[in-house]
Amino acid sequence: MDMSVEELAGGALCVALQGRLDTVGVDQVEAKFKDAVLGTDRDAAIDLGAVSFLASMGVRLIIATARAQKARGRLLVLFGAKAQVQSTLQMVALDQIIPVLPDREQATARLAG
Numbered sequence: 574m575d576m577s578v579e580e581l582a583g584g585a586l587c588v589a590l591q592g593r594l595d596t597v598g599v600d601q602v603e604a605k606f607k608d609a610v611l612g613t614d615r616d617a618a619i620d621l622g623a624v625s626f627l628a629s630m631g632v633r634l635i636i637a638t639a640r641a642q643k644a645r646g647r648l649l650v651l652f653g654a655k656a657q658v659q660s661t662l663q664m665v666a667l668d669q670i671i672p673v674l675p676d677r678e679q680a681t682a683r684l685a686g
Contacts, residue, residue, distance in 0.1 A: 574598030578609045581618060585684040586610065587677070589620035594631030603634055610638050610649065617642065618680040622653030627661040639671045648672075652680035 574592040581587045588609055592598050610617045619635065621627075639649040650672040654662055662673055674680045 574601040576602045576605055576609070581677075581681050581684065583681065583685045585616040585618060585681070586613065587618045587620055587680075589623065591623035593626040593628075594624050594634070595626055595628035596630045599630040599634050606634065607638060607641075611641050611645075614645070614647070616648040616684045617650075618677070618684060619649065619651045620653050620677065621651055621658055622655065624654070624658050627654075627658045632661070632665055632667060635667065635671065648684060650674055650680050650683050652676055 574590065574594065574597070576591070577589045579587050579589075586609065588606065590602065590606075635651070642649040651662070651667075652674040653676060654673065659673075662668055667673065672683055674683060
């Protein structure tokens with residue numbers, strides 16, 4: 574599991590995850606992921622386009638981070654999920670508590686306004 578961080582227009586963060594977001598993958602990126610998202614006072618978009626598999630530990634990481642963002646008055650959105658990951662997001666109804674958007678442009682627009 575790999576991760577990169579960049580700034581979006583408007584100052585929000587974009588955290589791109591790459592690989593399998595399973596127990597091993599979460600162990601590899603959890604501290605760095607939380608530090609990137611929660612270590613600043615910014616909204617964040619999580620790019621799932623290169624995530625090939627999403628397990629319960631990955632769902633837990635996303636939910637915990639989104640809750641922490643909300644408690645700080647900040648927003649977290651997800652975007653770019655491929656079919657298998659999108660299916661998991663829908664199966665666990667994650668889109669009911671966290672905005673799940675199709676692409677970067679819509680994620681950026683959602684964070685901007």
